[in-house]
Amino acid sequence: xxxxxxxxxxxxxxxxxxxxxxxxxxxRWLEIGAGIAxxxxxxxxxxxxxxxxxxxxxxxxxxxxxPFRNDGTLLPPYQEDGHGAAKCQNSRVSSDxxxxxxxxxxxxxxxxxxxxxxxxxxxxxxxCLASPWAKEVWIVDDPTIDRQPRPTDVPxxxxxxxAISLKYPSGGSQSFRCLYNGGAADIIGGERKNYICRTAExxxxxxxxxxxxxxxxxxxxxxxISYAPEGSSNTNQADVMEVWR
Numbered sequence: 668x669x670x671x672x673x674x675x676x677x678x679x680x681x682x683x684x685x686x687x688x689x690x691x692x693x694x695r696w697l698e699i700g701a702g703i704a705x706x707x708x709x710x711x712x713x714x715x716x717x718x719x720x721x722x723x724x725x726x727x728x729x730x731x732x733x734p735f736r737n738d739g740t741l742l743p744p745y746q747e748d749g750h751g752a753a754k755c756q757n758s759r760v761s762s763d764x765x766x767x768x769x770x771x772x773x774x775x776x777x778x779x780x781x782x783x784x785x786x787x788x789x790x791x792x793x794x795c796l797a798s799p800w801a802k803e804v805w806i807v808d809d810p811t812i813d814r815q816p817r818p819t820d821v822p823x824x825x826x827x828x829x830a831i832s833l834k835y836p837s838g839g840s841q842s843f844r845c846l847y848n849g850g851a852a853d854i855i856g857g858e859r860k861n862y863i864c865r866t867a868e869x870x871x872x873x874x875x876x877x878x879x880x881x882x883x884x885x886x887x888x889x890x891x892i893s894y895a896p897e898g899s900s901n902t903n904q905a906d907v908m909e910v911w912r
């Protein structure tokens with residue numbers, strides 16, 4: 668009589684037909700480990716991006732411009748681009764009391780900084796800069812200096828840096844370099860267009876991109892000033908990143 672009891676496969680037969688099963692706890696730990704590795708990779712990527720991103724300064728940097736070394740030679744990156752005689756008086760665009768406005772046969776140059784170390788025995792000179800960012804410097808040979816009072820019809824530059832660099836709008840990414848306007852200027856909202864601004868990539872271009880308007884607000888570490896794009900009567904706050912006096 669045939670035995671009706673079901674035949675149970677041997678261990679060897681079972682191993683041949685089915686792969687061994689890992690305990691569920693072991694699989695769970697593998698999943699957790701994979702998750703941790705993924706999170707760690709994301710953290711490293713975020714930290715790398717943060718390290719590579721440019722940091723926003725927390726205060727305005729102030730530069731006191733002095734183009735000469737103590738021996739009368741020009742400091743880098745400035746290079747002489749010509750020289751000649753000139754008569755000079757107080758600057759109209761720089762708030763530095765040492766700065767000059769010099770008149771030669773070729774042009775009016777403002778501001779210029781004198782080299783004045785009488786004890787050195789070196790001849791007097793003055794260096795005239797078109798902007799803090801230009802390398803070319805025009806040298807005045809033995810300038811005749813007559814520091815006359817400022818004419819009453821000229822806007823005062825006292826308290827105004829000669830040049831500033833901006834980020835617009837405040838906390839934004841547009842960069843501008845601006846020079847103080849010592850001549851006639853329009854008004855926006857009762858405030859004078861004190862600075863003529865151009866993009867940082869091409870600050871020497873003839874095209875004006877906008878105006879820094881009114882006084883600089885220096886009540887915080889990172890100074891502020893109102894800015895109006897060219898052709899607009901609306902102003903917004905801009906961060907003053909650097910100033911040159």
